[in-house]
């Protein structure tokens with residue numbers, strides 16, 4: 370059985386307090402084991418990053434960016450291998466893994482602009498003979514803690530930008546599918562990154578707690594579920610660290626009576642069931658305005674769902690794969706059963722769907738549930754599976770109130786042909802990322818990604834301009850070179866521009 374270890378100070382390392390099984394979710398079999406790092410191994414990674422910081426901090430941004438140019442090329446050249454590793458442990462189909470990787474690479478491309486994004490601000494003559502400028506300086510050692518559902522993209526949201534900003538980094542990937550993350554991390558060495566600047570430790574809560582409490586770690590970026598995000602944010606900030614912690618989601622799509630129904634059905638199918646619904650931007654609730662549009666939507670979705678293909682990652686013809694673990698599969702089944710028991714209508718039931726040849730895989734068939742209400746447990750929870758729930762509302766305002774009252778505020782979308790309604794929705798809805806006839810409004814790498822309410826703890830969103838702000842701190846310098854005609858006597862009142 371091969372062991373997935375750590376990457377510390379430019380070298381592989383398999384130190385562990387225990388080994389944890391990694392599954393191939395399509396077969397249900399254990400495929401590898403991951404080394405769970407003891408506290409001392411995490412401290413070794415922090416020490417390596419801490420020692421590498423002074424030299425990396427003073428490396429010119431252009432040189433740091435050149436490493437990212439080479440890194441982008443390596444990620445593209447090794448794309449097939451990366452997608453295979455994602456498929457083996459996460460289960461997502463290779464075309465979906467390729468999309469994830471591409472969205473990750475776009476963050477490397479943004480990081481290649483380091484000299485431009487770190488240029489700072491300069492003001493000449495803020496007072497007589499006085500110039501002032503602001504620098505954006507690195508923080509030091511930064512930690513990243515990432516979830517299972519995007520083993521390449523979410524880590525790439527973090528470290529390329531943190532590194533080009535001059536920080537050193539310790540990444541703690543998800544222990545459920547760590548191989549793709551380890552593989553892409555190690556490519557940084559091949560791209561020319563000095564040893565110690567970037568490190569990976571695999572582990573569980575003990576590793577995370579070490580990162581959250583060690584004084585040498587200055588900032589923590591987290592992406593995962595809301596209860597853990599809350600814990601990370603509270604613990605990191607209590608330990609004096611800067612923290613951004615992105616949490617869970619429940620994303621609603623409002624379907625207005627004037628929407629282009631073909632576009633709605635096509636995009637809802639992809640956004641609800643793609644990646645088995647295991648995306649924080651998955652559209653898991655469709656709110657139809659009026660019974661006529663709801664009946665039409667449910668009928669068309671039901672017809673189309675019969676031809677969806679679920680199966681193993683390597684078959685490009687499949688639309689989506691299994692969920693991550695047996696435990697998660699049972700949890701998703703539990704949500705469907707609870708909706709049924711609380712009075713919803715199960716229109717398409719994925720609880721018994723089997724994949725021929727993969728009977729022991731963690732599959733959940735695409736499921737459509739109608740007549741869902743906001744009181745139901747399945748509505749309140751983030752299901753994180755291929756389950757689309759339909760709610761019937763009387764007006765757009767009723768639908769917006771529903772979305773605003775939900776604890777999560779990650780993404781949302783409105784389907785309509787009415788520009789005035791769409792603008793009102795985009796302006797007032799209490800959600801961080803909004804689509805207008807766009808189902809998965811994941812911001813491009815030169816904007817920033819983040820939800821509102823319980824979908825994000827902290828002030829700054831991930832990557833893009835907010836990422837630069839998160840991974841740097843501002844220093845403002847005010848300068849004058851005294852000369853004979855500018856020399857002043859002692860000044861006891863607050864200095865002003867004279």
Ligand code: NAD
Pocket residue numbers: 514515516517518519523541542543544572573574577578592593594595597598600615616617618648649751753779820824
């Ligand atoms: P998770 O919260 O279980 O795990 C995330 C990370 O935290 C992992 O590295 C894990 O090892 C660590 N962790 C887990 N429990 C911990 C604990 N008690 N103490 C310290 N560390 C702990 O999340 P997951 O199941 O891997 O990922 C799915 C979740 O992530 C979903 O809720 C999804 O919505 C969310 N997510 C959010 C975004 C976003 O941008 N908002 C993006 C992707 C995923």
